[in-house]
Amino acid sequence: MTGTGSEGKTRTAPPRRGRVDKATAIVQAACEVFGRDGYSRASIDTIAAEAGASTRTIYNHFPGGKEELFRSIMQWSSERVRDEQLAQLRRYLDPERPPHPDDLERDLLALARAWVGLMTDFRNHFSLVRHIYAEAGHIPAEVLDAWQEAGPRVVGREVASAMAALGDRGLIDVHDSPAQAAVHFMALICTEITQRSYWGVSPLPPEEADRLTSAGVRAFLRAYGSSG
Amino acid sequence: MTGTGSEGKTRTAPPRRGRVDKATAIVQAACEVFGRDGYSRASIDTIAAEAGASTRTIYNHFPGGKEELFRSIMQWSSERVRDEQLAQLRRYLDPERPPHPDDLERDLLALARAWVGLMTDFRNHFSLVRHIYAEAGHIPAEVLDAWQEAGPRVVGREVASAMAALGDRGLIDVHDSPAQAAVHFMALICTEITQRSYWGVSPLPPEEADRLTSAGVRAFLRAYGSSG
DNA sequence: CAAAATATACAACGCTCGTTGTAATTTGGC
DNA sequence: GCCAAATTACAACGAGCGTTGTATATTTTG
Incomplete structure (x- = not known):
């Protein structure tokens, strides 16, 4: 394609x-x-x-006209951002190189900051994602599924296995579900920023975004930290 | 109107x-x-x-034609669901009647379940909200602001003050920001369900939704519980 | 330069849609 | 049953859009 x-x-x-x-x-x-x-x-x-x-x-x-073009860019944009997200994930949370317990918060925060940065770097993509959300009922199920498999689902799985790796090394307590820990991590990091920034229409000042990001990371560590 | x-x-x-x-x-x-x-x-x-x-x-x-009609139903639908959400909030988390410490998790879970139920009862509304998210760039800022003030922002403030009340009574530790605790509560409750249910297009089986909801509540209590 | 692949300008078709005007019709109150 | 208000059917306009065909121009290849 x-x-x-x-x-x-x-x-x-x-x-x-x-x-x-x-x-x-x-x-x-x-x-x-x-x-x-x-x-x-x-x-x-x-x-x-x-x-x-x-x-x-x-x-x-x-x-195929407009429909084929839309389907193509769904895939294309999703793959591009997925690769970028996975790169940041591996950079700051490589399963092969688990962090020192003292550095866990620092690394999680760095990852979170990098991901929030991607939300502004690829503003078009996330705007497109919002449109996909809204129009999901008008997109064929197979296309929707292929899109999820080309992007979001892969990222979710990778974050989940990173959480599992942290759990195996006793750095966090995944509470029986690495996948759930992954979703909660992403939710705590992104929700408030997307909400407060009017979903990217009027971006937050960087220091404010940073404050919200680190608050999300700290809340995650309180919920999933192994010691405290 | x-x-x-x-x-x-x-x-x-x-x-x-x-x-x-x-x-x-x-x-x-x-x-x-x-x-x-x-x-x-x-x-x-x-x-x-x-x-x-x-x-x-x-x-x-x-x-005013299509535009006025859309603006009207933005307000109407938002007010309707807001009232319903506030009713559930007051039912299960009345600031006047703080729960017994032993009942806190039960009450938070009841509230979370009620809210998740609203997401299916008012599926049209939340679908509309997703369209508003996506089209935010094409909606006048004043209209967007009036909509937020008619619904989401009010609910957010009420949840925040409920969290503050719980914090004042030592039932939770809001960590200096009741508003942030409120956002994190809602994020932990709703994110995974909306994601997994394809945003309401293919609803989850009730027991699965319940599992995710209670997992969100437990994670919240680990992050914001005062004792443990 | 010649040939082939590619891109463009242009016109046109058919369809949908928002919107308005007008005259006829229905509805509810008295 | 009458009157006024509300509702309807109907036609029409104009604009925008997806799409296609065709002839012309441009670029790449050999």
């Missing part, structure tokens, strides 16, 4: 033609517009203008 | 003409359709059909 990778360059032309591949320009513009306006409000003309392409080119690349 | 209350019945005709007041039928239908389809996808014709009214009648009652 987004395969800018290693197709045969022996016979067929490589997909890079113009200054930047038109296909990726279209995908990026579609992410922007769909994220800002949602599926119904977004128009092909707007996406074409934002991409610096003509509407006809969009239909050449996505014969 | 929805004033079915006490207007003068001395001169002007009371607004109830047909079997049910057409205005309220329109408002209810609009809640249903806007909640299901969102602002852009919803059409006046659909709302009229659902209300058993003609489109012209809608424009007679709401001269």
